[in-house]
Amino acid sequence: xxxxxxQQQIVEIVKSNGPITGERIADRLDLTRATLxxxxxxxxxxxxxxxxxxxxxxxxxxxxNKLITDELKQYIVKDYASLPVVVKDEMSIYxxxxxxxxxxxxxxxxxxxxxxxxxxxxxxxxxxASMIGEDIHTMPVNIIMTRMPNLHYIFEDEKVVHAxxxxxxxxxxxxxxxxxxxxxxxxxxxxxxKTTINKIFxxxxxx
Amino acid sequence: xxxxxxQQQIVEIVKSNGPITGERIADRLDLTRATLxxxxxxxxxxxxxxxxxxxxxxxxxxxxNKLITDELKQYIVKDYASLPVVVKDEMSIYxxxxxxxxxxxxxxxxxxxxxxxxxxxxxxxxxxASMIGEDIHTMPVNIIMTRMPNLHYIFEDEKVVHAxxxxxxxxxxxxxxxxxxxxxxxxxxxxxxKTTINKIFxxxxxx
Numbered sequence: 001x002x003x004x005x006x007q008q009q010i011v012e013i014v015k016s017n018g019p020i021t022g023e024r025i026a027d028r029l030d031l032t033r034a035t036l037x038x039x040x041x042x043x044x045x046x047x048x049x050x051x052x053x054x055x056x057x058x059x060x061x062x063x064x065n066k067l068i069t070d071e072l073k074q075y076i077v078k079d080y081a082s083l084p085v086v087v088k089d090e091m092s093i094y095x096x097x098x099x100x101x102x103x104x105x106x107x108x109x110x111x112x113x114x115x116x117x118x119x120x121x122x123x124x125x126x127x128x129a130s131m132i133g134e135d136i137h138t139m140p141v142n143i144i145m146t147r148m149p150n151l152h153y154i155f156e157d158e159k160v161v162h163a164x165x166x167x168x169x170x171x172x173x174x175x176x177x178x179x180x181x182x183x184x185x186x187x188x189x190x191x192x193x194k195t196t197i198n199k200i201f202x203x204x205x206x207x
Numbered sequence: 208x209x210x211x212x213x214q215q216q217i218v219e220i221v222k223s224n225g226p227i228t229g230e231r232i233a234d235r236l237d238l239t240r241a242t243l244x245x246x247x248x249x250x251x252x253x254x255x256x257x258x259x260x261x262x263x264x265x266x267x268x269x270x271x272n273k274l275i276t277d278e279l280k281q282y283i284v285k286d287y288a289s290l291p292v293v294v295k296d297e298m299s300i301y302x303x304x305x306x307x308x309x310x311x312x313x314x315x316x317x318x319x320x321x322x323x324x325x326x327x328x329x330x331x332x333x334x335x336a337s338m339i340g341e342d343i344h345t346m347p348v349n350i351i352m353t354r355m356p357n358l359h360y361i362f363e364d365e366k367v368v369h370a371x372x373x374x375x376x377x378x379x380x381x382x383x384x385x386x387x388x389x390x391x392x393x394x395x396x397x398x399x400x401k402t403t404i405n406k407i408f409x410x411x412x413x414x
Binding site: 097100201 | 248298308375409
């Protein structure tokens with residue numbers, strides 16, 4: 001965000017003299033309070049200055065962008081869900097690898113015969129299995145998959161930002177979006193991935 | 208971004224009557240132009256309204272956020288580069304898989320004996336090779352790697368947004384950041400990945 005000259009002057013005044021009221025800033029610039037109002041509004045909206053009633057304006061210390069922060073926090077996981085690729089736990093490793101290629105995903109979500117979510121099988125899991133020479137045609141994915149308590153997932157009404165954080169912290173490329181069934185088990189409803197976040201990033205920067 | 212009541216009224220007036228001057232909006236609301244100035248500034252900065260000199264305000268049609276767009280377009284690839292993992296083309300597929308696990312990356316960048324960038328070897332390439340039963344201990348990565356003209360890369364001074372777009376369009380998890388050497392060949396200087404974009408996204412949403 002580029003500040004105009006008057007906005008830069010205001011920031012300098014507040015930096016040196018804050019907290020300072022709008023009237024006193026106006027005095028120093030030989031302008032009326034009304035003239036300054038849009039500049040002060042923009043500086044506060046952008047998070048460069050903060051305002052406290054009956055105290056005045058002070059410098060926030062870092063040029064964070066409150067508008068961006070507010071915008072991103074509104075994004076909810078379910079609005080950005082893609083279709084999950086779900087496989088049964090008895091599928092062979094070979095078929096799982098084929099599914100990864102056919103569906104063009106990084107991760108398969110594994111369910112048991114009741115449809116409960118209980119495992120994740122990533123390209124890395126499959127690569128490890130095939131490298132160490134397992135019999136990939138007969139061995140089922142449930143032998144090599146990641147399982148509870150090491151599974152990471154997210155609920156539909158959580159924030160996209162939370163999903164992005166979780167993927168970074170846990171070093172996974174995607175997360176299953178789940179709901180809790182009546183029996184307390186989890187059901188996979190969707191998928192959110194680093195690619196999803198990439199797409200949001202690109203759409204935000206398109207005019 | 209949440210609009211206050213007066214800002215919502217302004218948007219409705221401009222939607223129905225735009226292009227319309229600030230004075231005429233003020234008349235309709237029984238307010239002075241000076242009172243409206245901060246609201247109009249915020250609505251224009253946020254991209255909801257657009258203003259043309261001597262024409263007036265009109266509704267932009269979509270609530271895009273110009274502040275966000277401007278901010279994201281300032282990000283340059285070299286400021287977000289991570290260390291690339293570069294291997295020689297004669298490395299065996301087995302060693303390449305081990306390197307992927309040791310370095311915890313999705314993609315290896317492959318160079319020839321002159322240090323020129325000339326291939327990319329992804330987890331997917333390695334998975335395909337090991338699945339079809341190649342002799343992964345003796346076969347070198349240059350047999351299975353992706354090579355020109357199917358290589359995608361980005362230069363240091365390009366925009367991060369461009370990198371993000373390229374990764375989506377080409378369906379790759381990371382890109383080598385390159386410079387052109389005196390002999391016209393490319394040298395790998397860094398790496399940018401979907402994880403990088405994820406981290407920027409998270410940092411933008413942190414206050």
